[in-house]
Amino acid sequence: MRRRYWCDRIARIAMVMSVTGLISSLGALIAVVLAKGWQALDWTMLVRLPSGSYYLTGEEGGILNAIVGSSLLAIGATLLALPLALPVALLLQPDYAGRTRVAGALRILLDSLWGVPSIVYGACGFALMVALGWRASLLAGIVTLAGVILPLMVRAMDEVLRAVPKPMKEAAYALGLTRWETMRFVVIRQALPALVTVVLLAFGRAIGDAASVLFTAGYTDNLPRSLFDPVASLPLAVFFLLNSPFPEVQRQAYAAATVLLVSVLVISGSARLLAHRLSRFVVR
Amino acid sequence: MLTRSTKERLATLWVGIAGATTVLLAAALFTALFARAFPILQRYPLTALLFGTVWQPAKGLFGFYPFLLGSLWVTLTAMAVAVPLSLLTAIYLAEYAPATVRRTLNPLIDLMASVPSVVYGVFGVSVIVPCVGKLATFVQQHLPLLASEAPPTGYSVLAAGLVLALMVAPTIVAVAEEVLRSVPVSLREAALALGATAWETTRFVTMRAARAGIIGAVLLGFARALGETMAVLMVVGNVPRVPRSFFDPAYPLPALIANNYGEMMSIPLYDAALMMAALLLLVSAVAFNLAAQLVLRLTQSVGRM
Numbered sequence: 001m002r003r004r005y006w007c008d009r010i011a012r013i014a015m016v017m018s019v020t021g022l023i024s025s026l027g028a029l030i031a032v033v034l035a036k037g038w039q040a041l042d043w044t045m046l047v048r049l050p051s052g053s054y055y056l057t058g059e060e061g062g063i064l065n066a067i068v069g070s071s072l073l074a075i076g077a078t079l080l081a082l083p084l085a086l087p088v089a090l091l092l093q094p095d096y097a098g099r100t101r102v103a104g105a106l107r108i109l110l111d112s113l114w115g116v117p118s119i120v121y122g123a124c125g126f127a128l129m130v131a132l133g134w135r136a137s138l139l140a141g142i143v144t145l146a147g148v149i150l151p152l153m154v155r156a157m158d159e160v161l162r163a164v165p166k167p168m169k170e171a172a173y174a175l176g177l178t179r180w181e182t183m184r185f186v187v188i189r190q191a192l193p194a195l196v197t198v199v200l201l202a203f204g205r206a207i208g209d210a211a212s213v214l215f216t217a218g219y220t221d222n223l224p225r226s227l228f229d230p231v232a233s234l235p236l237a238v239f240f241l242l243n244s245p246f247p248e249v250q251r252q253a254y255a256a257a258t259v260l261l262v263s264v265l266v267i268s269g270s271a272r273l274l275a276h277r278l279s280r281f282v283v284r
Numbered sequence: 285m286l287t288r289s290t291k292e293r294l295a296t297l298w299v300g301i302a303g304a305t306t307v308l309l310a311a312a313l314f315t316a317l318f319a320r321a322f323p324i325l326q327r328y329p330l331t332a333l334l335f336g337t338v339w340q341p342a343k344g345l346f347g348f349y350p351f352l353l354g355s356l357w358v359t360l361t362a363m364a365v366a367v368p369l370s371l372l373t374a375i376y377l378a379e380y381a382p383a384t385v386r387r388t389l390n391p392l393i394d395l396m397a398s399v400p401s402v403v404y405g406v407f408g409v410s411v412i413v414p415c416v417g418k419l420a421t422f423v424q425q426h427l428p429l430l431a432s433e434a435p436p437t438g439y440s441v442l443a444a445g446l447v448l449a450l451m452v453a454p455t456i457v458a459v460a461e462e463v464l465r466s467v468p469v470s471l472r473e474a475a476l477a478l479g480a481t482a483w484e485t486t487r488f489v490t491m492r493a494a495r496a497g498i499i500g501a502v503l504l505g506f507a508r509a510l511g512e513t514m515a516v517l518m519v520v521g522n523v524p525r526v527p528r529s530f531f532d533p534a535y536p537l538p539a540l541i542a543n544n545y546g547e548m549m550s551i552p553l554y555d556a557a558l559m560m561a562a563l564l565l566l567v568s569a570v571a572f573n574l575a576a577q578l579v580l581r582l583t584q585s586v587g588r589m
Contacts (some may be wrong), residue, residue: 004484011486011487016376017372019377022370022453026392032410036410084306085302087299087302088299088303091299091300091302096296106303109306109307109310111573112570112574112577115572116511116569117512117566119541119542119565120562122541124313124317128316147313150306154306179295180292180296181292184295205398207400211513214542238402239402242406260400261399261403264400265395268394268395
């Protein structure tokens, strides 16, 4: 009897310790990066390009190239993936192919694509680039990043659209709406808050992904003039600056990491908040 | 002005084209890598590539063995840390935690999953690597059996494993929690009514009913750990030798690809070798994912029973 009691006790203690361990590592991560970055963060570096002796002393220059590059890459990838992800998610619904084996196979395919490491997308993007004769460019980076976020966007949208109550669709069909009108005026409207959250989360993922743009978007100190120019990105800026042997430059890496972390946290935080706020407009 | 039926047809066409594009995308992923890796597969037999231990691209020697083993060491170390930690967390969240605690902790776990990989790398370089370095020095002085022959810098299998463990834990927690939650409450009630303690119920009833799903969660975590690039690259040391201890540096496959893309066009067959590495990663990630999906689907049918 005693032994059983102690087992129960020990298990509970182990669980609480695991939870505390995980959550405090997250806390430590945020605290360390923010604390180190905050000292190095000088507001002018956010609006300046790297110049002069930046890569030697970390002075006279900033990370504007990376901030602009990352924004363009992530916005471009989200805009490119969206018109592809939404119809595929619709296709997975029972109104389209949902009842057939096609949808099952497509879900398995998408889940597998979701698990493919982003460096593999990067390598594949590079292979396609070489085949098409492109250089590392904003466009190649956008295409590759869109590939990375497409599967997770589709699967998340699929879940969201599936949660729309069936009676709503039935009512729409009973009123004589076509399949597309039902989707357009009922299903997508009803799911809109959650869809916005999905898009924002995918955007957050796109900003933080480094391995896929490493080959495809290149890196440069300048702002891109067109889709065919290489661009810098925040994650790669962190990576390259941290690899520098000069401590002053390494401090800039912490500053860049802080900018990256804060923007990702703000995006995923506001995604959840927005879902909460917008859910007022949903019929329950 | 388009009629309603034309609009409907256009929309169906759009949906169909998008679906086909996704399938094509998957096919292109495999085909492009295979086509680029083909020259090296044609030149050397597969076994020579997989089990060759020498990596000297300039001399035309492409042995993937050190990198495969590097990936395996790092991933297994990460799983050894992450699996108990995340399963206990998932059990706590699914079975024990009061609703308010769960509502606070679940978003934090999600947040952990959304932190970019390089930020984990920065944390690894500034906190975990120095700690592991101190541990390695201590081990070298007092426990020579476990120590590495390399100088104890801290850039090692262990550091990469710890960073990776933090990165894959949210995935395992989220999937395992969902699986545990899908176990019918009546099973738990029956066990509790027979006088089992809370832990006994979890251990012998809930966990057993959710067994396949938990294996699925672990497999998903494994697949994710296998392909993680930037954070590992920053802390693992990148020495192309088979590691012999946790304090040895290693050189996993993703790091190999990421580190060498710059010079790969200058040496013959080098780019084919790197594309081959990407192909190996793709095939193993897809294999683990399919296995995970298979077992996860199995539990779903048990849950409905």
